[in-house]
Each structure stands twice: as structure tokens, then as C-alpha cells.
Amino acid sequence: MNNYCSIGLLLWSIQLPLFANGFSVYILRHGETDANASGVIQGSANFSRLTQNGKMQAAQVPLALQGVSISTVFASPLSRALETWEILHETATTNKNSKDQSDDGLVLPSSFTTLHNLREIDFYDWQGKDRYELQTKEPDSWQAWQIGDPNKLKVYDSFTSTIRYPLQELWDRADFVWDEILNHPSQQASLIAAHGSLGQALLGTAMGWDATYFRRHEFPNCGLVEIEWQDDDVPQ
Numbered sequence: 001m002n003n004y005c006s007i008g009l010l011l012w013s014i015q016l017p018l019f020a021n022g023f024s025v026y027i028l029r030h031g032e033t034d035a036n037a038s039g040v041i042q043g044s045a046n047f048s049r050l051t052q053n054g055k056m057q058a059a060q061v062p063l064a065l066q067g068v069s070i071s072t073v074f075a076s077p078l079s080r081a082l083e084t085w086e087i088l089h090e091t092a093t094t095n096k097n098s099k100d101q102s103d104d105g106l107v108l109p110s111s112f113t114t115l116h117n118l119r120e121i122d123f124y125d126w127q128g129k130d131r132y133e134l135q136t137k138e139p140d141s142w143q144a145w146q147i148g149d150p151n152k153l154k155v156y157d158s159f160t161s162t163i164r165y166p167l168q169e170l171w172d173r174a175d176f177v178w179d180e181i182l183n184h185p186s187q188q189a190s191l192i193a194a195h196g197s198l199g200q201a202l203l204g205t206a207m208g209w210d211a212t213y214f215r216r217h218e219f220p221n222c223g224l225v226e227i228e229w230q231d232d233d234v235p236q
Helices: 034-038 052-064 079-097 131-137 139-147 166-182 196-207
Strands: 004-011 023-029 072-075 155-157 162-164 189-194 224-230
Touching (some): 079 189, 131 139, 189 196, 196 224
Parallel strands (some): 072 189
Antiparallel strands (some): 023 224
16 A cells, blocks of 8 residues: 555543544444354354444444544444444434533534445354354364464355465455545545454554454454554655
């Protein structure tokens, strides 16, 4: 990529600052799902839904983004990310209309753009399986997933009858996502409502890190990170 970026602040549960200059992107992981709670691998499948706790997490996001004005929202097509966006949007709108709300609340657009490439990591035959089953039946690949080894994480894809390397594929896709987002017109600050593994890949590719950096900056449910993009001629 031809732009520089710098991490503003990793945020899990506190307020984060808005940069005075440059183009800021806020990457948000969805709230807790029933699959998260039960230890089932989701990947890019679309069977899971937010738990009550996940809905509460999503409703707290506007508090972490007080004073931020978002011009564009990009969302994963998966239900757990879309539901998180819908809850935070509804909460921010309710707060804005409240008589007790000050002028420094979160400002969001009324619409959003869905990008297919914002789906979570493609886990092929692992999707829908219990993590404890995978630990027993595929210990080497499971260990590679736990430590974030992109070269040893191998998952069988029965649809194509091939062995896949999900982390390597995810990193390649994240790099393509940045091309889509940074070329989008009329942006000042954007929010990406997506997923934990994809969020790590977006952060890593933005910073120029390869896939071996996976697991170094993990996203909890409804965790946020802010990234500021700067032009080539502007020092970081």
C-alpha cells in the first residue's frame, strides 16, 4: 500500500481519542455470540447470533466513541456483525435524541456499506465444530491456530478437496479490503463492523506486518482499535 498509518490507541473498554487530522478508521469486533459462549468455531459461517451479553456489549460501544463523528460505515455481511452495528446505531440515535444527551455524543450515518471481504476467516471444514473436538482430532493444526502460525495452520476444504491455509488467505484478503476502503470517496472517519480474526489481519496489514503477527493484538468481543491513515508526504 502507498499510505502510512499509525495506531492511535488500542481500546477494549475505555474512550479513545479522535485524531485532529488525517483519515481515521475504527475497527470493531462484534459482540459475544452463542458460538463464542459454547466454544463452537464460527469462521465465515452465518449460524451464530448475539447472546444477551453480546447485545449489552454492543449497546456500550457509543460510550467508547463519544465525541467521534463517523462519516462512513462498512460492515461484514454476517449476522453477528450486522446485529452489533444495528444495536450500536439504535443506541447512539436514542442517546442523541435524549434530552439529557450532551453535544459530544457519537455521530453516525444512517446507512452502511456491506463488503463481502469483511467476513470472518474462512475455516472450511472446521466451521460448526467444537473446539475440544478439534484439539483432540487435529492437535497440530489446533496448536498452530492457538499460537498464530500461518504456515502450520492447515484446514481441509471438502468442497474443493484441498488443504487450505486460512491465516495466509485472511491476510491476503485484509490487504484487499484496505484497497476497497481507502479508495472509497468522501471519507473522514470510518467504522468497520466486523470480526476478531479479520480485525487482527486488518491491523496487521495496515501496519505492514505479515501473518506471523497474528495473536499479538487480539480483539475481545466489541473490542475497538483506531488507525489513522496519513498521506505519503506527512510524517507519522
